[in-house]
Amino acid sequence: MARRGQEREDARALVRGWDTDAAADSTSAADGSPASYPAQDTPPRLARGPRRLLLLGLAAALVAALLIGLPRLLTDSAGPEEAAREVLQALVDSDLEVLREYVEEAEDASPAALREDVLAAADGQVTAFTVDEVRVDGDRAEVDATLTTAGATAEVTLPLTAMADGPFSRLDWQVGRVPLPEVLVPLPTGVTEVELNGVTLPVKDLVRQDDGFGQSIVMQLLPGRYSLTIPSTREHLEPIELELDAPPVLAPWRKPFSSQVHALDAAGEEQVIADAEQLVTECAAERPVDDPGCPFARPAREGTDPSPSAGVGADGATLPATGRGTWEILETPEVMVYPVDTYLWTLDVTGTARFTPAPGADGEEIVVPFVAEGSTVLHADGSLETLLHPIGSLSYAYCLDTENGAVLEVIVLDRLSPEEEFSSDACA
16 A cells, blocks of 8 residues: 555646646656656647537538538439430320420421321321430430331430439439421411311411511421311312421421412313413404504514514514414414412413415415413402413502401502502502
């Protein structure tokens, strides 16, 4: 026991804190004399309490960082692929409710044709797809896929963006809006309705281009084949039938069609040809001098160049100087009918005629080809009116309904030069 007490007496005090001088002064040897120690060069240490608080704070910060960043660190290609598959499957199913969320709104194309009743009658739609590759770059991704139709395959790329509801939620991948195939179809003047796969659509819902001389419809379509009908609105007209083929693409694509004009039906064309033949025959027999459209009315005078409008063919044959005599058409004229615009067609009439000078007149009998031009108008009552007019001259005007733009009447201004203005009073 005495030794233990002696060991306790020989021990020295443990200094804590930073005041080394004070600690040295309070320390003494066993015999009571002051003891001296070398100065401490190491920096002072924190007390146990503050150090524990610091460690706890660092641990809490690490946990928070993991909670926030872990959902993003765990992100892989499964999220983008799943989102892309939802859209591609909606394309296969023609699910418009889903697809409308991802279809890009086009400024100059109408989505009015994206209807279930239109799609139900379409052919050649997308029947299957495969996901080929997924590329993830931070909060953006791209999914490459192959679309399959009845007769073709095509590669498409869907863009995706990652969204998060909060700092502790997983990333939600959203497919960006994609464009659809588009078709542009110029319409005849005054058309107010078209039929797409048998479904009537108002033109006013489809028009996106109108240059003042004609209107065009521009439609967004899902991949597939569609039938567009521009119906006939009057007797003697053939409806216009077009096949619209929208390819399996989800990228900017537009097919423009040429201008569309109704053709005459067989009965109407037969009537126009018969009327043109009769007009030329009457012109040859009567030679009305006040009809500039008659190719026989104004024979060329001596010393002038012959022209078809003067009743002389392009081969340069001349007529007697006096122009007195009779014309006889030697064969049935050939009449060609060409559509120009709504309810309006032009005619080319060609044939061969013989001119016989009158008794006592100078000149001799000649045979020359002749050329005449004309036009035919289909009126609102269904009647066809054919006129001859000077070659190279055709002026016409439309009277339109102010409410829907439908054509009420066509006025052929065959006696007006192109420089002359047309007054709207003629439509009254």
